[in-house]
Amino acid sequence: MNFEDLNLNTPLYNALDDLGFTTPTPIQEQAFNVVNSGKDMVGIAQTGTGKTFAYMLPIIKNLKYSTQEEPRVLVLVPTRELVVQVVDEIEKLSKYINNRVLGVYGGTNINTQKQAVAQGIDILVATPGRLYDLALSRVLQLKSIQKLVIDEVDVMLDLGFRHQLINIFDILPSRRQNIMFSATMTQDVDALISDFFKSPQRVSIAISGTPLDNISQTRYNVPNFYTKVNLLEHLLYDTETFNRVLIFVAYKRMADRLFEKLDETFHDELCVIHSNKTQNYRLRSIEQFRNGDNRILIATDVMARGLDIDNVSHVINFDTPLYAENYMHRIGRTGRAEREGKSMVFSTKAEQESIEGIETLMNMEIPLLEIPMAVKISTELIEEERPKIKERNNPIKRKDEDAPGPAFHEKSKKNSKENLGGSYKFKIAAKYKKPKTRGDKNYNKRNKRK
Numbered sequence: 001m002n003f004e005d006l007n008l009n010t011p012l013y014n015a016l017d018d019l020g021f022t023t024p025t026p027i028q029e030q031a032f033n034v035v036n037s038g039k040d041m042v043g044i045a046q047t048g049t050g051k052t053f054a055y056m057l058p059i060i061k062n063l064k065y066s067t068q069e070e071p072r073v074l075v076l077v078p079t080r081e082l083v084v085q086v087v088d089e090i091e092k093l094s095k096y097i098n099n100r101v102l103g104v105y106g107g108t109n110i111n112t113q114k115q116a117v118a119q120g121i122d123i124l125v126a127t128p129g130r131l132y133d134l135a136l137s138r139v140l141q142l143k144s145i146q147k148l149v150i151d152e153v154d155v156m157l158d159l160g161f162r163h164q165l166i167n168i169f170d171i172l173p174s175r176r177q178n179i180m181f182s183a184t185m186t187q188d189v190d191a192l193i194s195d196f197f198k199s200p201q202r203v204s205i206a207i208s209g210t211p212l213d214n215i216s217q218t219r220y221n222v223p224n225f226y227t228k229v230n231l232l233e234h235l236l237y238d239t240e241t242f243n244r245v246l247i248f249v250a251y252k253r254m255a256d257r258l259f260e261k262l263d264e265t266f267h268d269e270l271c272v273i274h275s276n277k278t279q280n281y282r283l284r285s286i287e288q289f290r291n292g293d294n295r296i297l298i299a300t301d302v303m304a305r306g307l308d309i310d311n312v313s314h315v316i317n318f319d320t321p322l323y324a325e326n327y328m329h330r331i332g333r334t335g336r337a338e339r340e341g342k343s344m345v346f347s348t349k350a351e352q353e354s355i356e357g358i359e360t361l362m363n364m365e366i367p368l369l370e371i372p373m374a375v376k377i378s379t380e381l382i383e384e385e386r387p388k389i390k391e392r393n394n395p396i397k398r399k400d401e402d403a404p405g406p407a408f409h410e411k412s413k414k415n416s417k418e419n420l421g422g423s424y425k426f427k428i429a430a431k432y433k434k435p436k437t438r439g440d441k442n443y444n445k446r447n448k449r450k
Contacts, residue, residue, distance in 0.1 A: 006032050008061055011096035019092060025050035027205045032058050040178040040200035042193055046332050049205060051181045052089045052308070055149050060093055063122065070144035071124040076168070078127065078156040078302075080105040080279055081286060085308055086125045086151070099123060106130045107279040114139045128156065128164040135171055145172050149179045155302065157188040169196050183332075184325050215335040219345040219355065219366045224385050226378035227371075228318060228346045229261045234375045235316075235344075236266060236296065243313050244289070247298045248330045250319035252276050255298050257382075258318060262296065269295040275302065301326055310336065315343040320351035324361040348385075
């Protein structure tokens, strides 16, 4: 099948010709008729399979010209970087169509976005938090939304956006088409579908553990962090082979630590993104990597999820992901759009259980390579790798600075009160020998006789 078989309109064909696309990917081919029919749809496809075009081609085809100010299509994505990317993809498809597209996300001036909203929109791409803030301000009206797209919904739920999504559903028109895309089908995703979708049609391209055929995988057993750094530097010296490398680490602190080590050697070729970096820094890092200004990008899982960066030669898992499905998302950054890709994973002894989980999920073994002789095996350990010594009743043991002190316990005991319930008034009466009421003369007489 090619795009001619999808019965698109001339402006879309012209835009696709400019992009050099002639054949739809499997998810684009199978999702087109479902989205085009107006039915609710749930698409399960790995990252890098062309999901954005899968839902936007039929939506743009059927989106008629209008001068109304309220948006008619809403696309929700989990991160700011994805907002920028999806807006860019929509603008490419709308090159010969008069569409008004706007992306909104947190971390920037909301007043500027309010002004942009007031000028009128056809397609709005947003993160859930900023969208809800704009809706509460009454500047953004969602009463005209005809199609709701939730992309990377599994990441959105992992980031804790479920409550905000439910709030958004409550203020959207009940008559709308719901379109959802996810790389994995989790229990949380399934619950969201059951609660808010109307008999959705499911389109599944590959199960979450299916390795992509166009990605070759290898792994190294490495004793510790500093040996991983030495091995990584050894590989990165081959600039011709490793010409665009995406390196995944477990968390933000590790990203900064690795950046500092590699910056000594690959200063002008290196960039990093994680959630503690400013929005401008993150966007600049992605653009420099995408344009080829930087050869190496260090990233955490959430930041790189769903990002479409062409021609990534290698994905290197500097840390073995704890969850096997995250490994699938990581390696999906290379070999995109059916290109050839390569992935590597470094694993210490403590990470071997995670390797076994990954291989079980994929139902295959990742070929193990020997560390090159030129790589120095370090014996130095970082804090997380040092053995934890458990001591009991050590008088010189350093105190936990976050633990509550004695004043906390004394105050807690002093302020604790017994719930006396209905017996309270009787205890007071017995203690102070007072009449129940001021006019209880018999009570006073009895006490005088005593």
